Amino acid sequence: MWCRDVLYARILGEGTGPRLMKSVLILGLLLISAGLGCSGHSSHQPVTLTYLDVEWDTPDNMPALAQDLQDFTQETGIRVQRLPRPDGSLNQLALWRELLQKGPAAPDVVSIDVIWSGELDQYLVDLKPYFAEQLSKEDPAVGASYTVDGNISAIPHHAYVGVLFYRPDLLRRYGYPEPPKTWNQLETMAARIQAGERARGDKDFWGYVWQGGLDEDLACNALEWQMSDGGGRIIEDDRTITVNNQRAMKAWQRAARWVGSISPPGVVAFGKWDAQNVWGAGKAAFLRSWEGDYGLIHRGWPLSGSPAVRLSELGVTSVPGGRAGRASTLGGNGLAISRTSVHRREALELVRFLIRRDAQEMRAPGHPEPRDLSLYELPRIFKVYPELAKSKEPGARLVARPSVPAGARYEDVTKAYIGAVHSVLTGEKIPSAAAADLEKELVAITDFRTSLPRIN
Numbered sequence: 001m002w003c004r005d006v007l008y009a010r011i012l013g014e015g016t017g018p019r020l021m022k023s024v025l026i027l028g029l030l031l032i033s034a035g036l037g038c039s040g041h042s043s044h045q046p047v048t049l050t051y052l053d054v055e056w057d058t059p060d061n062m063p064a065l066a067q068d069l070q071d072f073t074q075e076t077g078i079r080v081q082r083l084p085r086p087d088g089s090l091n092q093l094a095l096w097r098e099l100l101q102k103g104p105a106a107p108d109v110v111s112i113d114v115i116w117s118g119e120l121d122q123y124l125v126d127l128k129p130y131f132a133e134q135l136s137k138e139d140p141a142v143g144a145s146y147t148v149d150g151n152i153s154a155i156p157h158h159a160y161v162g163v164l165f166y167r168p169d170l171l172r173r174y175g176y177p178e179p180p181k182t183w184n185q186l187e188t189m190a191a192r193i194q195a196g197e198r199a200r201g202d203k204d205f206w207g208y209v210w211q212g213g214l215d216e217d218l219a220c221n222a223l224e225w226q227m228s229d230g231g232g233r234i235i236e237d238d239r240t241i242t243v244n245n246q247r248a249m250k251a252w253q254r255a256a257r258w259v260g261s262i263s264p265p266g267v268v269a270f271g272k273w274d275a276q277n278v279w280g281a282g283k284a285a286f287l288r289s290w291e292g293d294y295g296l297i298h299r300g301w302p303l304s305g306s307p308a309v310r311l312s313e314l315g316v317t318s319v320p321g322g323r324a325g326r327a328s329t330l331g332g333n334g335l336a337i338s339r340t341s342v343h344r345r346e347a348l349e350l351v352r353f354l355i356r357r358d359a360q361e362m363r364a365p366g367h368p369e370p371r372d373l374s375l376y377e378l379p380r381i382f383k384v385y386p387e388l389a390k391s392k393e394p395g396a397r398l399v400a401r402p403s404v405p406a407g408a409r410y411e412d413v414t415k416a417y418i419g420a421v422h423s424v425l426t427g428e429k430i431p432s433a434a435a436a437d438l439e440k441e442l443v444a445i446t447d448f449r450t451s452l453p454r455i456n
Contacts, residue, residue, distance in 0.1 A: 020147045047346050048079040052099065052107040054092060054333045055158070065354075066161035072353045078346045088271075089113060089216040093411060097119060100338055101282055103282045108341040109350055114145045114400070115216075115414075117153040118407035125337040126151040130348055134355060139381055139396040146334050148404065154334025155351060157358070160292035160378045161398060162224055162319050163327040168374045169313040170197070170285050178377055179286075179317045183228070183254060186286065186320045190262040193285040202283070207262035209275040210288040212255075212425055217272055219401065219414050220329040221288060227399050229322035234455025235402035235442070241415070242453040244439035249431035251322070252424040259425055268425050269311040290331055291316055315374035318396035326381040326396035409445055 055065070069080045086093050087199030093116055100106050100123035112120060128135065128151065135143055138156055146154045163185075166179045170193050180186040190207025198203040211217035227233060235241055259267055264278070272289075279287040318326045335354060336348045377395040403410040420438035423429040429437070439450055 035252050046077055046079055047343050048081055049109055049343055049346055049350055050081050050083060050107040052083045052096065052110040052349070054085060054096075054111045054113055055151060068354060068357050071357075074352060076346075076349055076355070078349065080350065083107060083190060089115075090411065090415075092446070093119060097123075100124075103340045104342055106338045106340050108338060108343050108347045110336050110338065110432070112336050114142075114159075114330060114332050115333065115403035115410060116147050117146050117334075118403050118410055120336070121148040121151060124153045124338055125339050125341075125344065126153070127155055127337070127351075128152040131155050131351075131355075138400065140329055141400055142332070142381070145330060145400050148407070154336035155355060156332065157335045157354065158292055158332050159381055160290045160331035161381055161396075162220055162331070163291045163328065163379065164317050164319050165279065165287040165289050166315040166317065167285050167313055168315045171315075179315060180320050181318075181326070181377070183225075183320045183322055187262060190285055204283060206264055206278065206284045208286045208288075209263060209270070209278045209284040210267060211270050211272055211275050212259070212263075212268040212422070213271045213274070214418055214422055215271055216414060216418070218421060219333065219417050222252065222255070222330050223399060223401060224319050224327050225255055225322075227327035228320070228324055230324035230453065233399065233402055235405050235413065235446070235448065236451075236453070237405055239405050239446070239448045240451040241439055241442045241446070242447050242451055243420075243442065244435040244450065245452050247323075247453070249435050252421055253431050255421075256425050256427070268422065288319065291306065291318070292332060301356070307378075315376060316378065317376040318379050321396065326397040327399045330381075330398045330400045331433060352423060359440045406446060412445045413442060416445065 051069075053065075066082075071081060073079050075285070086095060086131065092113070096110060096112065096116065100110070100120060106123070112124075131152070133153060134155060139159070142156045142159055143152075146152055146156060155336060164179065164282075171179065171189075174193050174196060176189055180189050186208065194205055194207035200396050210221055211223070223234065224432075225231075226243075226248040227252045229247045231245055231251050232242035234243045259265060264270075267275070275287060276289065279289075319328050335351045337351065339343060339348050379396045379398060381398055382395075402412075402413065406413045416438055420429075420434045420441075424431050424434050442448070443450065
């Protein structure tokens with residue numbers, strides 16, 4: 001599909017940033033015209049795969065992956081064109097769906113968010129016959145997130161989980177030997193550190209920053225709040241709606257109490273980078289963020305984006321918990337192949353290569369240890385540097401968002417959930433009204449029955 005490659009090259013030339021969404025619209029129109037006038041590859045031309053990458057920000061943002069793609073081309077002769085994406089999970093999903101509907105003009109390989117399997121499964125190859133050995137080694141919670149009606153829509157690539165970043169220097173200054181394990185401890189420690197730092201002259205210092213805006217990050221935060229108190233997973237695996245319960249309501253109300261006290265009033269509009277920027281400027285003691293196997297190996301964006309915080313003064317631990325323990329939301333992405341790709345064999349080669357390359361990095365002897373990180377009771381998925389954790393107690397359990405039971409309706413489900421939680425954070429609704437209204441809305445969206453969450 002020479003013409004398709006030219007069109008993607010044109011869109012790549014637009015770069016990222018303010019012009020990206022305009023470019024996305026142009027790409028949609030160009031793809032339509034491409035279907036009317038493009039001819040196929042000459043048999044003498046090397047194959048070029050198009051790779052729609054959910055982790056792509058700028059060509060230099062993840063140099064290790066760029067090098068991997070170059071190595072793949074050198075090894076196989078197959079070229080790879082890596083495509084950009086917009087910011088925001090919901091914007092990305094809309095673009096992925098639009099492009100995968102383009103038939104042979106669709107990208108060959110796509111990395112999909114862990115919550116997109118139910119929405120995109122109809123466009124993707126079932127990879128179970130090709131990766132049985134790889135799948136047998138995956139964490140059950142990770143593998144299940146890419147399984148739809150027995151089909152494997154993607155092979156897990158990079159797993160990310162919710163974590164708490166903290167400042168070991170500030171914990172020492174205020175006499176805390178370890179980071180908080182519970183939400184109550186977090187509140188107490190954040191309030192004390194915030195008051196102390198402001199008394200020392202840093203008037204705009206905050207105890208805790210997180211993502212409270214109308215985006216998927218809020219769904220991840222809120223799920224951790226309520227799951228850690230036994231408030232259910234919104235929709236359970238048996239397709240029952242369990243969100244209207246007292247434990248979920250109390251968890252939302254607790255978070256609303258943080259707004260303007262230990263967290264900035266504007267946290268209800270914060271996205272990922274807003275919270276990151278406050279933390280990176282040295283203006284917060286704790287940050288709820290993401291970390292993963294890839295991030296620990298390569299010292300991911302939370303570290304490189306924190307110029308005001310010395311690397312020797314960074315810590316990572318599990319998200320705090322409540323009466324039901326600690327819960328970390330599962331994030332990350334998997335590698336999938338379009339059903340309409342005319343280069344399926346080459347696409348499978350690329351997926352195998354990327355999975356193999358990551359496995360080699362994880363097992364590499366003598367890999368430098370992250371001595372600039374203070375690791376403490378990490379979630380169980382982390383197997384990279386277990387000897388550096390300062391406690392043998394288990395960290396948080398992984399919690400998957402209800403994207404598989406909700407299936408193609410997950411986008412509507414998560415928008416409803418985000419809106420309900422946000423209304424409590426802003427004081428627009430009291431928790432009981434928000435939960436009751438959300439339950440009705442979810443029943444209308446899914447036609448599932450309601451019940452109470454099972455208390456572990």
